[in-house]
Amino acid sequence: MLKxxxxxxxxxxxxxxxxxxxxxxxxxxxxxEIFSKNYITSLFFHNPxxxxxxxxxxxxKKNGYFFISVDxxxxxxxxxxxxxxxxxxxxxxxxxxxNIHNIIPVIDEFKIPTTFFIATDPVENQxxxxxxxxxxxxxxxxxxxxxxxxxxxxxxxxxRKKIIQYLKKNCKKRILREAMEIEEVKLLAQNPxxxxxxxxxxxxxxxxxxxxxxxxxxxxxxEKLGEWTNKEVKYFSYPNGRFDGRERKIxxxxxxxxxxxxxxxxxxxxxxLYLIPRIGIKDEISFYEAIxxxxxxxxxYIFKIRKLLNY
Numbered sequence: 001m002l003k004x005x006x007x008x009x010x011x012x013x014x015x016x017x018x019x020x021x022x023x024x025x026x027x028x029x030x031x032x033e034i035f036s037k038n039y040i041t042s043l044f045f046h047n048p049x050x051x052x053x054x055x056x057x058x059x060x061k062k063n064g065y066f067f068i069s070v071d072x073x074x075x076x077x078x079x080x081x082x083x084x085x086x087x088x089x090x091x092x093x094x095x096x097x098x099n100i101h102n103i104i105p106v107i108d109e110f111k112i113p114t115t116f117f118i119a120t121d122p123v124e125n126q127x128x129x130x131x132x133x134x135x136x137x138x139x140x141x142x143x144x145x146x147x148x149x150x151x152x153x154x155x156x157x158x159x160r161k162k163i164i165q166y167l168k169k170n171c172k173k174r175i176l177r178e179a180m181e182i183e184e185v186k187l188l189a190q191n192p193x194x195x196x197x198x199x200x201x202x203x204x205x206x207x208x209x210x211x212x213x214x215x216x217x218x219x220x221x222x223e224k225l226g227e228w229t230n231k232e233v234k235y236f237s238y239p240n241g242r243f244d245g246r247e248r249k250i251x252x253x254x255x256x257x258x259x260x261x262x263x264x265x266x267x268x269x270x271x272x273l274y275l276i277p278r279i280g281i282k283d284e285i286s287f288y289e290a291i292x293x294x295x296x297x298x299x300x301y302i303f304k305i306r307k308l309l310n311y
Contacts, residue, residue, distance in 0.1 A: 018288025
């Protein structure tokens with residue numbers, strides 16, 4: 001109960017800060033600076049509500065932003081073209097089932113080209129992302145897994161798989177499907193505004209994979225998505241934005257044209273196509289915080305506050 005109250009207080013305080021930055025004009029100043037430079041704004045969401053997502057899109061449209069496809073983004077970077085002012089590239093990670101009724105109606109209404117990076121195993125199998133299995137069922141792990149101290153984002157991929165496989169087999173809790181189904185991915189790919197990209201097979205952090213595991217995650221996900229959509233998959237998103245450099249060769253050999261991180265900054269004409277930055281907009285934040293993230297000032301002011309408080 002106390003933890004929930006603390007979380008709610010933090011969200012409220014962040015909303016106050018965000019609204020101050022918006023209504024004081026600091027957001028507009030930051031936006032005008034972006035428009036004056038050779039930047040493309042690169043944003044990604046995971047599983048936002050329709051109301052929150054639509055409000056963010058409406059604000060950007062009202063404030064002079066316009067949206068480009070991933071192929072247009074590649075073209076601008078490869079040809080060293082000057083970026084158009086106010087351009088935004090939008091992507092959605094993981095392949096959440098709720099994206100179908102929360103995101104698709106909005107991008108259809110505003111005619112927004114959008115890239116969906118999908119992890120294939122949750123789609124093809126039980127429909128639950130591995131971190132959900134872990135959070136909901138980790139109390140059922142035997143002691144030899146040392147569940148209390150496990151951080152599945154920082155262990156070897158083979159060890160993570162063992163833990164998740166155990167939970168899938170032995171967890172007695174009912175967990176509702178949260179990933180798209182294969183038929184939904186097929187229908188999604190038919191939308192002319194949608195481009196499908198890979199997010200590995202298991203949403204595996206590539207830095208934790210062996211070389212063979214890395215090849216499997218990158219190549220098999222491309223193959224599966226290609227089979228489902230009848231289209232070539234040329235776009236890749238590093239799960240959790242983490243990478244160690246081994247991915248590049250495999251991505252190129254596999255025919256991927258672009259790979260994206262979660263480095264929070266704007267795209268410049270000098271960016272590496274296999275290390276494209278993106279600004280993540282979290283699902284649970286306020287609209288005001290989201291707008292501050294979009295124009296790139298949120299982390300600046302949070303840093304200033306932490307420095308002031310010596311936190």
